[in-house]
Amino acid sequence: MNKKTLPAPEASGAPAAGQNPAIAVLTSGGDAQGMNAVVRAVVRTAIGAGADVYAVYEGLQGLVDGGDRIMKFDWGSVGSILHRGGTVIGTARSADFRQRAGRLKAARNLVHHGIDRLVVIGGDGSLSGTDLFRSEWSGLLEELVASGEITQEQAARHTHLIIAGVVGSIDNDMVGTDMTVGADSALHRIIEAIDALGSTAASHQRSFVVEVMGRHCGYLALMSAIAGGADYVLIPENPPAEGWEDEMCARLRAGRAAGRRDSIVVVAEGARDRSGAPITSQGIRDTLEERLGEDTRVTILGHVQRGGTPSAYDRWMPTLVGHAAALEVVNAGPDHEPQLIGVRNNRVARTPLMEAVERTREIPRLIDAGDYEGAMKARGSSFISMAEVFEGIAQVAPTGAGSGPRIAILHAGGLAPGMNTAVRAAVRFGLSRGHTMLGVQGSFQGLIDGKVAELTWGDVDGWVASGGAELGTSRIAPTLEQYYAVSRSLENNSIDALLIIGGHRAYEATYRMLQERDRYPGFRRPVICLPASIDNNLPGWEMTIGADTALCEIVSAVDRLKQSAMASRRCFVVEVMGRYCGYLALAGGLSVGAERVYLHEEGVRLADLTQDVAAMVDSFKNGRRFHLAIRNESASVGYTTEFLCQLFTEESGGDFDVRPMVLGHLQQGGNPTPFDRVHATRLAAYCVDWLSGQIAEGKRDWGFVGMTDGKLSTIPLKAMPDLVDMEFRRPLVQWWTELQPIMDALAMEPPS
Numbered sequence: 001m002n003k004k005t006l007p008a009p010e011a012s013g014a015p016a017a018g019q020n021p022a023i024a025v026l027t028s029g030g031d032a033q034g035m036n037a038v039v040r041a042v043v044r045t046a047i048g049a050g051a052d053v054y055a056v057y058e059g060l061q062g063l064v065d066g067g068d069r070i071m072k073f074d075w076g077s078v079g080s081i082l083h084r085g086g087t088v089i090g091t092a093r094s095a096d097f098r099q100r101a102g103r104l105k106a107a108r109n110l111v112h113h114g115i116d117r118l119v120v121i122g123g124d125g126s127l128s129g130t131d132l133f134r135s136e137w138s139g140l141l142e143e144l145v146a147s148g149e150i151t152q153e154q155a156a157r158h159t160h161l162i163i164a165g166v167v168g169s170i171d172n173d174m175v176g177t178d179m180t181v182g183a184d185s186a187l188h189r190i191i192e193a194i195d196a197l198g199s200t201a202a203s204h205q206r207s208f209v210v211e212v213m214g215r216h217c218g219y220l221a222l223m224s225a226i227a228g229g230a231d232y233v234l235i236p237e238n239p240p241a242e243g244w245e246d247e248m249c250a251r252l253r254a255g256r257a258a259g260r261r262d263s264i265v266v267v268a269e270g271a272r273d274r275s276g277a278p279i280t281s282q283g284i285r286d287t288l289e290e291r292l293g294e295d296t297r298v299t300i301l302g303h304v305q306r307g308g309t310p311s312a313y314d315r316w317m318p319t320l321v322g323h324a325a326a327l328e329v330v331n332a333g334p335d336h337e338p339q340l341i342g343v344r345n346n347r348v349a350r351t352p353l354m355e356a357v358e359r360t361r362e363i364p365r366l367i368d369a370g371d372y373e374g375a376m377k378a379r380g381s382s383f384i385s386m387a388e389v390f391e392g393i394a395q396v397a398p399t400g401a402g403s404g405p406r407i408a409i410l411h412a413g414g415l416a417p418g419m420n421t422a423v424r425a426a427v428r429f430g431l432s433r434g435h436t437m438l439g440v441q442g443s444f445q446g447l448i449d450g451k452v453a454e455l456t457w458g459d460v461d462g463w464v465a466s467g468g469a470e471l472g473t474s475r476i477a478p479t480l481e482q483y484y485a486v487s488r489s490l491e492n493n494s495i496d497a498l499l500i501i502g503g504h505r506a507y508e509a510t511y512r513m514l515q516e517r518d519r520y521p522g523f524r525r526p527v528i529c530l531p532a533s534i535d536n537n538l539p540g541w542e543m544t545i546g547a548d549t550a551l552c553e554i555v556s557a558v559d560r561l562k563q564s565a566m567a568s569r570r571c572f573v574v575e576v577m578g579r580y581c582g583y584l585a586l587a588g589g590l591s592v593g594a595e596r597v598y599l600h601e602e603g604v605r606l607a608d609l610t611q612d613v614a615a616m617v618d619s620f621k622n623g624r625r626f627h628l629a630i631r632n633e634s635a636s637v638g639y640t641t642e643f644l645c646q647l648f649t650e651e652s653g654g655d656f657d658v659r660p661m662v663l664g665h666l667q668q669g670g671n672p673t674p675f676d677r678v679h680a681t682r683l684a685a686y687c688v689d690w691l692s693g694q695i696a697e698g699k700r701d702w703g704f705v706g707m708t709d710g711k712l713s714t715i716p717l718k719a720m721p722d723l724v725d726m727e728f729r730r731p732l733v734q735w736w737t738e739l740q741p742i743m744d745a746l747a748m749e750p751p752s
Contacts (some may be wrong), residue, residue, distance in 0.1 A: 016647045019157075019548060020424070022052040023329050024070065027087040028059035028094075028122035031306055032168040032182025034314035035087040035121055040078040041322025042119050043407065044746045047075055049330045054115055057148055059122070060129060061094035064102045066109030075749040082315055083559050083591045085185075085308050087168075091122075091234075103133050107140040107161075111150050116158040119322075120165050121181065124174065124357045124367045127165040128186045131354055137161040143210070163338045164328040165353050166321050170306055170684075173217035175359040175378070176351035177342020178312040181321070184313040186213070186305040187674040188224055193301055194228035195465050195671070198262050206250065206298040207263040207288050211281040213305050214268035216364040219383070221268035226390050227677035229424075229464035231255055231265040233394075234271040235280050236367055237375040238387060242274060248284075249291045254396035259458035263288075276370070309559070312551040313675060315591040316739075317343060321658075322741045324348040345710055346542055380661060386678070389429065389685045397431035397457045404433070405496040405695045407688065410440035410447060411473035411507035416532040416546025418676035420470050422501050424463040425684035427455045434694055438495065444475035444509065448485045464681075467549075467671045473502065477509035486513070487522030497526045497691040499684075503544070504729045507704060511720050514702050526694035528687045528714060529704035534667055537581035537730040539723035540706030540715045545683065548675040550667040551587055557663055558592040562626065569620060569656040571627040571648055575641040577667050578632050580728035583599030583736050584667070585632040595619075595747050596629040598644075600728070601737065604636040609644075613651045615748060620656045627656070686712045 025042045027035045039055065046053045055073045057060040062069035096102035110116065120130045141155040167174040172183035190212055192304050197208045210230075212220045218235025225233035232248045234240060240247070252263045265288070271279040281298045288296040310318075318539050325341040328350075338353035359378070376384050405575040407430055409423055439459075441451040463470060478486050490498070500506050507529050517523040529539040534550035555577055559573040561572055573592075578584040582599030589597035596612055600606050631641050641660050648658040672680065683705050694701060706715035715723075725732055 006448040016275065019114070020050055021117060021330055022054065023117040023119065023326070024054040024056050024110065024115045025115075025119045025709050026056035026059055026062060026121070027089055027091045027168060028126035029091060030123065030169065032180070033171050033185035033306070033308065034083045034181040034318040035168045036081040036084050036684060037088070037310065037315045037318035038121050038166050038168070038181060038322035039089060040081055041319045041660055041742075041746060042326040043078045044075060045323045045326035046330055048745050049327065051330050051500060052114070054070070054113060055089045056400050058090040059092040059094060060106070060126065061092040062090070063095060063106035063109060066105065066112070068742045070109060070113055074440065082591070083309055083562075085310060097129060100136070103136060103139050104143060106133065106147050107137065108144050111141070111144070111154050111158050114158070116160065117162045117327045117332070118164075119329055120163060121168045122165075123167065123169045125542075127167070127353060128338070128357050130163055131357075134161045134163050134338060145681075156353070160334040162329050162332045162336050163339045163353070164325040164691070165338065165522055166318070166325050167340065167438060170220070171214055171217045173360060174342070175351060176340045176356035178344050178368045178691075179313075179317060180342075181318045182306070182310075182314060183219065184675060185308065185311045186220060187227065188311050189305045189308055190220060190224040190301060191227050191677075193223060193299065193304070193555050194230070194264060197230070197299060198264065198465070202261040205261050205294070207265070207292070207294060209267060209281045209284045209288070209296065209298045211266045211267050211269055211298070212299040213301075214353065216367060218268045218271075221266050221271075221651040222383070222386060223674065223678050225266040225394075226386065226681050227464070227674040228264065228556070229462070230266045230267070230305070231264045233390060233396055234265075234267040236268055236270040236272060237363070237379060238273045238372055239272055241397070244273070245287050245291070249288065251286070251395060252292060258396050258461070260461055276368075301574045311673070312555040312587070312591045313548065315555065315586050319746065320348060320739065320742060321591050338644065341512070345707070347738070354477075375465050376507065386682065389681060392432040392685060392707040393425050393428040394679065395432060397428070404435045406436040406438055406494050407497045407499060407691055408438040408440055408452060408493070409471065409494045409499045409501065410443055411469050411471050411501050412443050412477070412509060413473060413475055413502035413504065414533065415441035415469055415473055416503065416534050416544070417467045417549035417668070417670055418545035418672040418680040419473065420466045420468065420500055421672055421677045421680040422530055422545060422684040423471060424460040425681040426499055426688050427460045428457055429685045430661050430688045431457055433697065435688070438493065439648070442472045443476070444477060444478045445474060446472065447489050448478065448482060452495075464672050464677060467669060475505050477505060478513070483513060483516055483520055486526055487520035487739065490522035490525065495696055499528055499530060499687050501530045502530050503531070503535065505539060508722060510702065511717055514717050517675045517702070524700050526691050526700050527702045527717075528690055529717070530683050531705060532686050534584070535578050535581045536583040536736075537579065537719060539731045540704055542707065542735050543679065545676050545680045546668075546672070547583065548610075549670055549673045550584055551591065552673050553667050553670055554584060554588040554663060555591050557587070557666065558628070558663075561661060561748050562628075565626050569625050571616065571629070571652075571656055571658045572658050573629045573631060573641050573644050573648070573658065575631050575660070575662040578634070580634045581730040581734070582632045582635070583734070585630050585635075586736060586739060589630045590739060590743055592628065594628045596707045597743060598629065598631040598635040600632055600634045600636070601734070602731040604639040609639065609647065613648065616648065617651060617653070617655070620652070683712075690714055
């Protein structure tokens, strides 16, 4: 990748001539996985932009204490922290900073270091406290000048305090960003626990009550209930109606009658009933034991949700926002309005800081006032829709369900973790709508052979966490000669609509069938494609089902790889899947801190390799012990992974070893991540609803799932050639390529 030049600070906000701008970064409040990724991105981006960077240890308390708690960082100071949980610079809740006297000390300490720009990573309390500090800044400096603690010249050089905020919170409770730093990793910890509990609960036919964090926000509870296949969930924003205990017990009884051997209820720590009384995990346990007469256990996950290694998402997303936050403060002028730096639809999003804080704090007030509809609306339409989806998939279909229109599901193309999750959700959601749900074994060939069977609620129990594809999948598409057989099978099995789950081969095969629809009566029924591919190379949808799981497998493998190389001087060239799409390579590179990424989209050229080798050899001579390059499997025909290793070895002069690592089908294995489970469920429910509408209205459209203005939509399948590079099987516009400059900025230290 060619190095991109970062924008220089605006003249209005730049320091005096000859002086670099100085910024500080700190983490405050509760810790969250991914904070280190933000710190790393802030430090390296700011250094690349020509700023001096300081880290403040122990959060806002470190600002008050000063001394060795405000340390200047260089490029290497944030090496090898991307994979670490918590925060390496520490965090604390500071009582001193809440007092003006404490903030006065903090202002003095910052001015003495020449710092007047802050990136604060924390929750709403930390961010609002920092904004108060900013608003008092000029008055604090006047006091310090009057007391002789700083000079008038120092005050004149730092007339404004410029701040940007990044939310570090596992609760995902901040308005203004789709995800807060740490929420995805916390969901990983919860799902690991629920999956483990599910196996022991099934062994003994037990019920488990799982309490998760979320004092005012039900995100973790709701999403873990969906991803973990729970029977019932209780969240603060939407208390259950009076008599909820009867409904909960009836649902668990129905699940057992349908064949479930385990029952799981998820409750957020802040759950309450409609009268405002707390709903506790122990109270739920007592209710279940008393009314169901079965052994029930309580698991309170507590701070384990904050711990552990950050997920892949909580590495690349915090890197993205940390990079943006650093540029935000480095480039800002004196009239800069503090911004919350977050993400919307995988892009950096900026929201006025105090607007985001106030809108966030309004939600607990709505809950306390009993305005639960308002609280749900404040969480957003996606949160509301996921709560509705959960109700559709958790309730056992009543007797007689499945007598309505017949919707068939089949897989096509390569395997993607999350395919089973999507089938489970589609079947259960379809049954809740009164449809007959059918599964096709063996992809299109199975449809031709008539391997079509009805799927019941109990048939898909346990599929939510299962990797692989229970219905089977195949890359073999029907030929033109087989279209008649496909059409006849659709007719013979009275299939009213078809849901196809798969990747590019599935989309391409379906598109070709669309071209022949008028010739075959069986094709005259609605069809929709749900995107499932680890390659993340499909049009319309930016994160295909399976891509997050594959990325996590890459990250896990490389983490272990780095540990194996600690005792030696070594370069690894890691080859990842993706065919001609470089998403896994680039996102993987961002997530593991690779020095170099080779993509088909950019190509691999001899001139670039010459520069790479020279930089690598020089870095090892200057003390580097590990160098990581990630290569997309189709980056180049000639410059293979083996060739790169031979080239690097030849040029190493014996100073370091070079080893290849081809991850292969490891990336398609494993159980789906919470991200892939939640989104597979979301998309499957959308597809069933869309097909239901088509059937009800007598339509026969063919399409694939997309996103329009931030909302789920169906894109006509006939538009596919206009959106896809058919030669290389990837979208013409790939959103993730916007991350390349960030990769460049953080990969290698700029020359001094």
